[in-house]
Amino acid sequence: MEQRVRVKQTYDNGTALVVHIRESACSGDCHKCSGCGAAKEAVLLTADNPIGARRGDLVVVESRSGPVLKAAAVLYGAPLVLFFLGYFLGDRYWGLGAPAGGLGFLLGVALVVIYDRKVAAKTDFHYTITRLVEKARTEFEAREDREHG
16 A cells, blocks of 8 residues: 655654645545535654655655555444344344344444454554655755745
8 A cells, every 4th residue: 555645754763754644535625526624634654764765755655455454344344244144134033124234233333443442553554665756845945946936
């Protein structure tokens, strides 16, 4: 999985603190749909910095997709599967498909919350800066641009 992030700080141990601005589910193209007012969230991550990116650089970080896909499968799959299982079993044995489906869905949501607290919080998401997208401008470059137009 790749994300574009801005380097906030670099460290001597070969890592960097990067900031990722998480857009809303609509991808932040508010000008296309008149906007929804969704707030943007800044997420700080520590990433390996083998390319020597500097503070202010716009870079691409990569992470393994496996843990993210597993978490997404649990997040979306458990409530959905338990809803249908509850619906069909409830309808077949008690004639109460909708209430049993609702209980199955709630059980799935509870399992997701437990999973998030026990497993996902301990999952090691490892990020690596893989390439430079845009170099940060130095103070000298910014001053030159202001003075010359």
